[in-house]
Amino acid sequence: MSNPAKSTMNTIQAVNLALDEALRLDLGVIVLGEDVADEQAGGIVGCTKGLSAKYGARVRSTPISEQAIIGAAIGAAIVGMRPVAEIMLMNFTTVAMDMIVNHAAKLRFMSGGQTHVPLTIRTMTGAGFGTGGQHADYLEAWFAHTAGMKVVAPSCPADAYGLLLSCIFDEDPCLFIENMPTYWNPGPAPEPGARIPLGKAHIVRPGNDVTLISYSRMVGECIRVAEKLAGENIHAEVIDLRTISPFDAECILTSVARTRRAVIVHEAVKPFGVGAEIAAQIHDALFGQLAARVERVGANFSAVPFSKVLETAFVPGPAQIEAAVRRTLGQSP
Amino acid sequence: MSDPNPAGATLVDIYRRMTLIKQNDERFRALIKAGKIVAPYYSPRGQEAIPAAISVLLTNDDYICTIYRNVHDLLAKGVPMRELWAEYAGKVTGTCKGKGGPMHITHPASGVMVTTGIVGSSLPIANGLALAAQLRGESRVAVAYFGDGASNIGAFHESLNLAAVWKLPVIFVCQNNGYGEHTRYDIATSAARVSDRAASYQMPGVTVDGNDPCAVYAAARVAIERARAGGGPTLLEAMTFRFHGHVFGDADVYMRPGEKEAAMKKDPVPAFRARLIAEGHAGESDLAAIESAIHGQIDEAVEFALQSAVPDLHELTQDVLSAAGEGA
Numbered sequence: 289m290s291n292p293a294k295s296t297m298n299t300i301q302a303v304n305l306a307l308d309e310a311l312r313l314d315l316g317v318i319v320l321g322e323d324v325a326d327e328q329a330g331g332i333v334g335c336t337k338g339l340s341a342k343y344g345a346r347v348r349s350t351p352i353s354e355q356a357i358i359g360a361a362i363g364a365a366i367v368g369m370r371p372v373a374e375i376m377l378m379n380f381t382t383v384a385m386d387m388i389v390n391h392a393a394k395l396r397f398m399s400g401g402q403t404h405v406p407l408t409i410r411t412m413t414g415a416g417f418g419t420g421g422q423h424a425d426y427l428e429a430w431f432a433h434t435a436g437m438k439v440v441a442p443s444c445p446a447d448a449y450g451l452l453l454s455c456i457f458d459e460d461p462c463l464f465i466e467n468m469p470t471y472w473n474p475g476p477a478p479e480p481g482a483r484i485p486l487g488k489a490h491i492v493r494p495g496n497d498v499t500l501i502s503y504s505r506m507v508g509e510c511i512r513v514a515e516k517l518a519g520e521n522i523h524a525e526v527i528d529l530r531t532i533s534p535f536d537a538e539c540i541l542t543s544v545a546r547t548r549r550a551v552i553v554h555e556a557v558k559p560f561g562v563g564a565e566i567a568a569q570i571h572d573a574l575f576g577q578l579a580a581r582v583e584r585v586g587a588n589f590s591a592v593p594f595s596k597v598l599e600t601a602f603v604p605g606p607a608q609i610e611a612a613v614r615r616t617l618g619q620s621p
Numbered sequence: 622m623s624d625p626n627p628a629g630a631t632l633v634d635i636y637r638r639m640t641l642i643k644q645n646d647e648r649f650r651a652l653i654k655a656g657k658i659v660a661p662y663y664s665p666r667g668q669e670a671i672p673a674a675i676s677v678l679l680t681n682d683d684y685i686c687t688i689y690r691n692v693h694d695l696l697a698k699g700v701p702m703r704e705l706w707a708e709y710a711g712k713v714t715g716t717c718k719g720k721g722g723p724m725h726i727t728h729p730a731s732g733v734m735v736t737t738g739i740v741g742s743s744l745p746i747a748n749g750l751a752l753a754a755q756l757r758g759e760s761r762v763a764v765a766y767f768g769d770g771a772s773n774i775g776a777f778h779e780s781l782n783l784a785a786v787w788k789l790p791v792i793f794v795c796q797n798n799g800y801g802e803h804t805r806y807d808i809a810t811s812a813a814r815v816s817d818r819a820a821s822y823q824m825p826g827v828t829v830d831g832n833d834p835c836a837v838y839a840a841a842r843v844a845i846e847r848a849r850a851g852g853g854p855t856l857l858e859a860m861t862f863r864f865h866g867h868v869f870g871d872a873d874v875y876m877r878p879g880e881k882e883a884a885m886k887k888d889p890v891p892a893f894r895a896r897l898i899a900e901g902h903a904g905e906s907d908l909a910a911i912e913s914a915i916h917g918q919i920d921e922a923v924e925f926a927l928q929s930a931v932p933d934l935h936e937l938t939q940d941v942l943s944a945a946g947e948g949a
């Protein structure tokens with residue numbers, strides 16, 4: 289990734305490449321979802337373009353029936369296939385919650401380990417397109433709160449590629465969250481076949497003064513804030529969780545033990561969010577060693593609003609992140 | 622299997638399975654009443670003929686998904702009594718190490734892939750089992766069992782549509798016992814018959830007398846052969862009645878006076894027994910021998926379940942995620 293001569297690609301291309309690779313490697317990999325086949329344009333943003341032409345019936349468009357999509361994927365998974373089910377938007381996962389939460393997540397435990405569900409659910413979300421309250425939510429905490437699932441959210445094209453491959457070949461149900469507004473942002477192309485392990489965080493920027501913990505689109509915002517603060521000789525370490533559940537507590541705690549300050553940043557609303565769990569675990573492990581209380585930055589506790597001015601204010605941005613960092617340093621914002 | 626009328630040996634096999642269900646059910650109710658087993662129990666008594674007749678047309682390679690009222694479906698499909706009883710008793714020797722319990726029995730060796738406690742959720746997953754068989758070019762079929770109440774939930778409609786669009790080798794078997802929990806069929810359901818709903822999805826829909834094993838067998842045979850041949854799904858509705866209410870202990874106060882008594886007069890088990898003897902398929906002593914053998918097997922299974930150990934507490938953290946994921 290550090291080779292400047294290497295080509296770039298965006299997340300749509302990275303996802304497409306990972307699916308192509310998985311379909312090529314394993315006949316058990318199938319792709320199901322609304323509009324995913326080429327006759328339907330290979331997905332609304334083109335993530336699955338060209339795959340049905342190449343792999344035929346293993347890549348198939350479905351009716352707009354989220355329960356049926358996930359149910360079919362679960363059934364195929366428990367008899368050894370590796371389905372990748374696309375739920376177009378994260379808000380639509382709510383239509384399939386019974387299948388995901390009561391079945392995919394629990395069948396391994398409830399069957400005493402006789403069956404398991406190597407299923408990947410791809411979904412996209414994120415505010416910024418004026419889609420309002422039912423098309424842009426980050427609902428990762430709902431799934432992270434469910435035992436038996438893995439929740440993964442890449443922040444760049446190469447991570448999307450490597451993490452998606454790992455999800456597809458993992459033995460547990462994985463929810464794979466793609467950020468829609470940054471789909472077209474280019475990033476370094478991944479090494480072909482380079483899988484990124486689940487459950488391991490990535491220190492994207494080292495630093496000793498404060499630890500910023502984030503995932504998905506907010507990693508980019510944290511990096512921008514860290515770059516700005518470096519000009520003031522404040523060195524923030526930025527950790528990209530990559531996997532939200534189970535998250536890499538060791539990486540977080542090692543960093544925060546050193547910096548003694550932590551800010552957790554996510555696009556999801558703040559109350560009862562992933563940040564609350566991470567903050568609690570930091571307090572459990574490091575209470576007494578912290579130089580400041582753990583800060584959380586998240587979206588406004590409301591539906592995602594439509595009007596641009598409200599939508600922009602709803603989502604956390606660099607200003608809120610910077611203010612939170614300054615609070616941990618005892619500086620007034 | 623292509624014989625439209627089951628041979629004598631098949632009829633006796635169906636009776637054996639019905640007896641297995643009836644006797645196990647009687648024992649479950651007795652042990653729960655006596656406090657020997659503490660479990661929610663949804664008696665299938667009265668519905669024996671349906672899975673008994675269907676299961677003789679299936680092999681262990683064929684899949685089923687069933688629901689919380691499941692003892693009949695599981696025993697008919699071949700789940701061993703010892704493991705079934707142990708699971709109901711919450712013992713580590715149960716099908717699922719005591720971690721699933723009565724509403725979540727899995728037994729892949731006999732093709733029981735999912736048992737769900739959620740109304741309607743057997744159907745979408747059965748589609749996936751059928752999809753796997755279809756993609757792999759196998760001749761397996763999947764059977765989704767559910768009740769009449771499930772025909773009013775979205776998952777039913779999504780599943781029938783998808784199965785029809787993809788011509789999946791699946792048979793949707795509605796055991797219409799007249800009530801969804803406490804609510805009578807006609808109060809909750811717009812269609813005169815559940816099978817009428819098949820027309821909306823361009824698939825065959827058939828209603829049969831669920832007390833008549835031969836009628837169930839004949840309809841299931843057509844559906845299963847069609848599915849195996851790539852002809853797609855069928856909605857098969859078998860009319861039946863549950864003799865012991867929704868959940869064991871149910872006082873049946875929501876039923877119309879005399880309704881249950883009338884249904885119990887049509888008890889499919891003794892009726893089929895009499896028919897086998899009258900038609901000369903089996904003698905009294907043959908059937909008595911079957912009944913007695915099952916009785917002994919249940920004694921042994923119950924003893925096994927009661928004597929088995931409870932799960933170790935370390936099971937709380939096992940099977941949550943794959944071994945690589947546990948402790949991560």
